[in-house]
Amino acid sequence: MQSKDLLQLAEQYGSPLYVYDAAKIQSQYNRLSKAFSKVNKLRIxxxxxxxxxxxxxxxxxEMGSGLDTVSIQEVMLxxxxxxxxxxxxxxxxxVSLEEIEEVNAMGVQINIDNLSILEQFGTKYPHVPVCIRINPHVMAGGNANISVGHIDSKFGISVHQLPHLVRIVENTKMNIVGIHMHTGSDILDIEVFLYAAEILFDAAKSFKNxxxxxxxxxxxxxYKKDDIETDIEExxxxLSxxxxxxCVEYGKELTLIFEPGKFLVSEAGYFLAKVNVVKQTTSTVFAGIDSxxxxxxxxxxxGxxxxxxxxxHPKGKERFYSVVxxxxxxxxxxxxRRISEIKEGDILSFRNAGAYCFSMASNYNSxxxxxxxxxxxxEGHLIRAHxxxxxxxxxxxxxxxxxATV
Structure with missing residues (x-):
């Protein structure tokens, strides 16, 4: 998208405003599909x-994507x-067993990540196709809050508990159709991903169907110029x-599934905000926005x-600002931050605002x-009103x- 398009949308719809470029979302989806085109059965x-x-x-x-959901409300959406x-x-x-049962009644694929719920669910619903989330004990991700596959993570069933897990499956005769892992977000080193994949392959050998x-x-x-990104093509x-x-070793052609979120929508997003005030202090110039x-x-x-x-004013003289x-x-x-000279009333555009931005917004301060x-x-299409x-x-x-009177 060009700056003139963003300015026109800010004028038309007001600020603050989130804008998403459909073409970028589509190109990222196609890029991932192409990178794994050697896999016969791929699902995103x-x-x-x-x-x-x-x-x-x-x-x-419309592009053929499925959905990865984490709550009953997301399933309903x-x-x-x-x-x-x-x-x-x-x-x-x-979540409670009751929520999982409610979602199961909707006919979606269930993925269970703890032994207690697995045993309870398997006992009551042995014929329901279930996936199991494994914790591979691999530290990955760009921030502690988004590293979810390490040994102290609350997510997944420890790979070291695999014998216990298999015993539950055998005792309940439940129908295990998939194995899942997620190590974290912002993974830089694909060798870490490949290492975790080997752990998943080993775990998969314990399940025959x-x-x-x-x-x-x-x-x-x-997120910035010359920033490192995951080499999807490599x-x-x-991995393909x-x-x-x-699959040859397992004796069956399996489907390879990925669950991209940020990869698909982050770079497509722009957050537009108007500058309310420019405030000079003894050491800092603040640009205060309407957000x-x-x-x-x-x-x-x-961080x-x-x-x-x-x-x-994209071509103005650059100055240092703290945007607040x-x-x-x-x-x-x-x-x-070095930004072209800012005046009150200017529109600032924040890049990479497609992922975990609006979805984490709140009504704080009413x-x-x-x-x-x-x-x-x-063309711009309003998909959520102010x-x-x-x-x-x-x-x-x-x-x-x-x-009543007192």
């Missing part, structure tokens, strides 16, 4: 927690968007060869860096959530009016 399940707008789900469905139940994969963590192996995702995308070449060899961590929390929560551009929000706490998006726009075929005061009041209940 979009990790919808990254960005769960129904229009985005429908866009990916997927069904609402038009996905068939057998195209939805449900991988919860720490598998239909698929799910390798999760965690592919890193570039991973595709190496190993996966095909394992805060209520709309984009990643820089504060993960992530989003490239910021002044699209109102309007929340009544420290909400700094960038410290001493601020409204922003609108979302999908840029497709040279919230209003009525949205804040929805579901709140006032104290009852009483006429």
């Amino acid at each position: 399940n979009y990790a919808m927690k990254a960005l769960s707008n129904v229009a985005i789900l429908q866009l990916l469905q 997927g069904l609402h968007a038009g996905y068939e139940p057998d195209r939805i994969f449900y991988t919860p963590n720490g 598998l239909e698929f192996l799910d390798f999760g995702s965690g592919f890193k995308v570039p 991973l595709g070449k190496k 060869k190993r996966f095909n060899a394992f 805060g961590f209520n709309h984009l929390i990643r820089p504060m929560f993960y 992530s860096q989003h490239h910021i551009e002044n699209i109102s 929000g309007y929340i009544c706490e420290t909400d700094t998006f960038a410290n001493n 601020r409204y959530k922003p609108a979302e726009v999908l840029w497709m075929n040279g 919230e209003t005061f009525e949205d804040l009041l929805k579901n709140q209940i006032s104290l009852p009016v009483t006429t």
Whole structure:
């Protein structure tokens, strides 16, 4: 997308505003598919927690994507968007057996990640096809909050508990159709991914009737100039060869599944905010925008860096700014960042705002959530309206009016 398009959308729909480039989402999907074209059975399940707008789900469905969901609400959104139940994969963590049973009744693929629930579910529903999430005990990911395959992680069944797991399966006679792992997000070294894959292959040998192996995702995308990203093409070449060899060894052609979220939508997203104030202090120039961590929390929560551009004056002289929000706490998006000279009323564009940005937004300080726009075929399509005061009041209940006298 070009700056003039973003400026036009900010003028048309107001700020703050999320904008998503449909062409970039489609190109990332095609890139991943091409990288693994040597695998006969490949399935891409979009990790919808990254960005769960129904229009985005429908866009990916048209390309052939399935869904990776982590809650019953995400399952319901997927069904609402038009996905068939057998195209939805449900991988919860720490939920009740009752929620899993409710989702099972919807006909989606269940993925269980702890022994207690596995035994309870297998005892009651031995014929239901179940996937098992393995914890490979591999430290991977760009931040402790998104490293989920290490030994102290709450996610998955420890690979060292495999004998116990197999005993539960044998005792309940349950139907295990898949093995799953996810080591973490922002994986740089594909050798770490390949190492974890070998652990999954070894675990898979304990189950005779598998239909698929799910390798999760965690592919890193570039967040700044010359940033490192996961080499999808090299991973595709190496893992495809190993996966095909394992299928021969296993004696059955399996489906290879990935669950990309950030990889598909991160670079497609732009967050647009207007500069409310430019404030000079003794040592710092602050650019205060009409947003805060209520709309984009990643820089504060993960320490992530989003490239910021002044699209109102992109060729102005660069100065150093600290970009901050309007929340009544420290909400700094960038410290001493070189940006084209900023004036009050300018529109700043934050890049890589497609994944875990709007989906983590809140109404903190009673601020409204922003609108979302999908840029497709040279046009902007509103896919979520700006919230209003009525949205804040929805579901709140006032104290009852009483006429009693004291």
